[in-house]
Amino acid sequence: MKESPFAEAVLNSLVQTCPNGLIGKLKYRSLSKARAMLAHNEKRLVRYRLDGTELLLPLSHELPLFRRSHPQYSCNIGRITSSVLQKYPSATIIDIGANVGDTAAIIRANSKAPILCIEGDAYFFRLLQINVARSGMRDIEACFAFVGAEQCEIRGGLRHASGTASYSSSAAQSTNQIPLSDILEKFPNFRQSKLLKIDTDGFDCQIVAAELKWISEARPVTFIEYDPYLTRAQGYSSSNIFSEMASVGYELAVFWENTGEYMLTAKLADHTLIEDIHLRYSRSLGRSYVDIAFIHEEDRELAWKIREAEKAISIDQVSA
Incomplete structure (x- = not known):
């Protein structure tokens, strides 16, 4: 390369x-x-x-x-990081689906917090390593792993195109998936991370559901890509994630369009609103999705700080 x-x-x-x-x-x-x-x-x-x-x-x-068409694309993770680090200055961050290190670069522009970057595609992982080394980004651990709900070998593999890697069960190969909890045994410094970002093209909700015990203990702000269409294609009902997060003390969710523009902040107890959002994006058939940041009840003030930061973005910044 x-x-x-x-x-x-x-x-x-x-x-x-x-x-x-x-x-x-x-x-x-x-x-x-x-x-x-x-x-x-x-x-x-x-x-x-x-x-x-x-x-x-x-x-x-x-x-x-x-970024040219949508100036706010992926900027939200930077602002979330700033809010989390204001409350937890020594926090660490986990990035599942780290790609080539783009999220790490956005986070680095906002903090020096240690980041565990996990990527399951060999091509993107190599670029991640190259980018971390050549850019001089410090306190970044790179882990090559396909994160899943359990430790097992599954039929199929990752196919990368247009800057993203998607799992295909028809790929003529097999893939070893590993739970996040097992990875954290090898990277214990990240067991108390206060920000968990997941972008795995349809596996986000399954990963969260499999890690509810750890999530209930560490209570990170949990930032995922919510795409009911892709999630259903991987054999999981994405709507369960709202009740599952509520069951371990998560109270609020902040929503953004997939292009990065802020949508709304909702209580997980507002079942009608949550159901309507789910229906909206279920019917888009993968053409659009939302980013969601789940906030634990003990950090509810973070949700409102994040909301205020989003409100402060001007129309000019959104449409630049």
Whole structure:
């Protein structure tokens, strides 16, 4: 794997091109085709500066285009980190589905808290290691593991495309999955983490459900990607997560659109509102989803601090 100045020039031109008007649309279409052709070679990497940290990305990674179209994309995890660290200055953080280190870079722009980055795709894990080393990000532990509900071998494997890795049961391979609790036996410094971020394309809710005992003890702010369509495809009913979190003392949930814009803050006891949100995203058939931060009752003031931080974001920042 190596940097490709030509591929980077194509990406930069694409990011800077406004697809409006005939000329703009034609230019954007031509650059998109060139990018797609070049991206077939996964060894071509491009530099991308994310919140002050320079990362190496595969050319196919959608992060630069997402950030151009939606300036608030993934920024919420940075603001959540700031709120958590204000209350727990010595907190540690767990990042499941760490990808190439993009979440770590966003967090690093907001804190120096130690981060355990867990990634199950070999290609993205190698890039994660490279990015941590070349950027100089400190206090980051990288763990190569496919996190699941139990220790076992499952049929299928991860397929990566457009900057994300998705599990496919039809893949001609098998994968060893391991529970988070087992991983924490090897990384005991993260057993009391106060922020748990999960982004695993459909396995988020199962991972949380399997770790309720640990979650009830550590009580981290638990930030997940909530996609009922993908979760159902993995054989789990995502709506159970709300009652399960409530059963271990979690009281509030903060919601964002998948593009990063703040939606609302709700009490888990408000079953009608929770059900309506679930129905809304169940019927999107995977075209959209929400990010959710679950907050324990002993940290309820964090939910309101996070809400205030989201309210303070101006219209200009959202639509920049």
